[in-house]
Amino acid sequence: MDRLPPLRLLHVFETVHRTGSPSRAATELNVSLSAVSQSLKQLEDHIGTSLLDRSTRPAGFTEAGEILLNAVVENRERLNDALEDIRALSDPSSAAVTLACTIGFATYWLMPRLEAFYLDHPDLAVNVQSTSQEVPRLGPGVDIAMRYGDGAWSDGAVELLFEERIEPVCAPEYLERIKADDGSLASSFLIHVETDDRRWVSWPDYLNRTGLKAAGSAKGLRFTNYVQAAQAALSGHGIMLGWRSITGDYSEKGLLAPAGLPPLTPKDAYHAVLSHRSRNKATAELVVSWLKQVASE
Numbered sequence: 001m002d003r004l005p006p007l008r009l010l011h012v013f014e015t016v017h018r019t020g021s022p023s024r025a026a027t028e029l030n031v032s033l034s035a036v037s038q039s040l041k042q043l044e045d046h047i048g049t050s051l052l053d054r055s056t057r058p059a060g061f062t063e064a065g066e067i068l069l070n071a072v073v074e075n076r077e078r079l080n081d082a083l084e085d086i087r088a089l090s091d092p093s094s095a096a097v098t099l100a101c102t103i104g105f106a107t108y109w110l111m112p113r114l115e116a117f118y119l120d121h122p123d124l125a126v127n128v129q130s131t132s133q134e135v136p137r138l139g140p141g142v143d144i145a146m147r148y149g150d151g152a153w154s155d156g157a158v159e160l161l162f163e164e165r166i167e168p169v170c171a172p173e174y175l176e177r178i179k180a181d182d183g184s185l186a187s188s189f190l191i192h193v194e195t196d197d198r199r200w201v202s203w204p205d206y207l208n209r210t211g212l213k214a215a216g217s218a219k220g221l222r223f224t225n226y227v228q229a230a231q232a233a234l235s236g237h238g239i240m241l242g243w244r245s246i247t248g249d250y251s252e253k254g255l256l257a258p259a260g261l262p263p264l265t266p267k268d269a270y271h272a273v274l275s276h277r278s279r280n281k282a283t284a285e286l287v288v289s290w291l292k293q294v295a296s297e
Contacts, residue, residue, distance in 0.1 A: 005046040006046075014072050017061070022036045040052060047068070098127040099142075100131055100137065101131070105270075108247070109249070116294070135147050143280060143284040144274055146272055148269070156273040158273050159273075160270075161272050161295045163244075163269045165244045166201055167241075168239050168240070168242065170256065172254065185239070186213075188259075189238030192221065212261065221238055
């Protein structure tokens with residue numbers, strides 16, 4: 001027997017999650033509530049376990065339901081990306097350039113600068129494809145990938161964008177609190193970002209390289225990405241390792257301040273990689289050239 005359940009059952013399951021209840025899912029799918037309930041029961045029978053906790057009102061998801069939901073949502077997003085790539089392949093005349101980058105890079109470095117690009121080039125469009133991948137891929141339809149690393153990639157023309165700089169930063173009011181105490185890390189909350197990517201410098205890495213000690217590091221706050229960590233720092237919850245690509249603009253505006261600790265320059269840097277398969281190479285080259293100019297300012 002095929003281990004995968006019918007796609008129509010997964011579609012009903014995902015719709016229940018998205019709409020918030022079986023009744024609203026029935027309305028969106030234009031079927032009866034009993035049909036939705038039957039589909040959910042068939043899905044549970046196929047998998048062999050309960051997906052909804054029917055002891056609560058409204059019914060919530062069981063642990064098994066959460067696991068399945070995450071898989072369904074993730075694969076739906078991957079399918080949407082694949083369809084976009086296919087559409088891009090069938091539209092070689094498009095003047096738009098598609099640029100892939102991480103969510104943090106798009107949020108804190110790229111998007112604040114794109115407005116200026118459109119002022120300089122009103123007839124061009126840059127489609128930003130944010131991804132959770134630390135090294136965004138150059139799939140079909142992607143012209144440029146913004147990558148952090150050593151630059152040793154062979155799937156495109158690599159251009160150095162800027163060297164990274166790591167410096168502990170915090171909100172100005174939090175810095176005043178540190179100074180009012182003893183001025184050491186021991187009395188501070190450290191904001192950690194937990195990632196499996198070893199290229200990103202963690203607090204233990206930073207402390208080891210600088211020879212500093214932080215007795216208060218056990219009190220640290222932990223997040224899974226730099227977007228959350230930056231918001232925590234801006235809100236005055238502690239000190240984070242500021243990266244030029246993420247907190248650089250906030251530091252220039254005075255929203256974050258150096259915590260008085262030594263900066264680090266990692267061996268890796270940010271690069272723009274122009275795909276060898278780009279359909280609009282001339283336009284993509286113009287975008288890369290503009291990005292390099294902005295990065296040098």
